[in-house]
Amino acid sequence: MHNARGWTGAVVVPALTIAVLLLGARDGRAEDISGTVMRTVMLSENTRLVADVTCRVTGGPCIAFGAPNIVLALNGFTMTGQADPDTACKGTPTSTDIGISTNAQSNVGIRGPGVVQRFMADGILFMGTTRGWVQNVTTTTNCMSGIRINPTSSQISVESNVSVRNGASAAGFTCGGI
């Protein structure tokens, strides 16, 4: 995994462009993400997409929170995983291949508009998080649920999202929209 602050132009993945910007005193520092992601991007501060993102990560989430009290803004762009655009799973889900994981960080948020689609597991997973939120995000064609809150999370607000055509055909994977 990579800490988002550690990505630079010299890092191995040429298609991934992450620039550190100053957004003004109110928002503090923020990261920009775009292009192809080959290894999990670990967020350490407020972050936004500045173009569509194609995820080629296996064995872990595409984007994971690495600090509390920060926000990921999809900014109107789309994150796309490796599932099939028509059938999503092509068989059994791969439970590690999540679009966005809160990764046990608290008081974190995901802000739309934006699309999270075609991940081999959940599109968005709240895992070990207290006081998280997701707003105005469209999740579609993910192999498990579009948005999932796991048993170790609490006080999560899921508000004004659209969840379409998520789910798994394999036995033992009970899932769906939210």
Place this chain on the structure above:
Amino acid sequence: MQGNTNSLRWNETTGNGYAVPNDDFGIGVFSGDNNLVEENTAYGNTNGIIIFPPATNTRVRGNVAVGNPPLQQSTGVPGTAGVDIWDQSAPGATSFDKNICVTAINAPCPNLAPSQVPRKPGS
């Protein structure tokens, strides 16, 4: 949804889940205590809203869950019997109020309210 004291409001869920096995949903409360499902929509999913057995003190109110599953699935796929609202929790563990639905198991349905607001006001 699992965990405690979570809220789902003003979400739209459509066309989620596979027909077989018949356990997928638009909105699902797997477990946890004191969760709220309020003013969401669930259309054309394998099941609309499912409250699973371990869930306690769940409040389901003001939702619109209709057309779950779509007609062709409900009549044409053997062994599927999805519904708009399916309460599998212990008796009294879930409260239902002012939801709009057509088919249900262990939940009041239809339960119509003329002032239904399934989405965030102003959105």
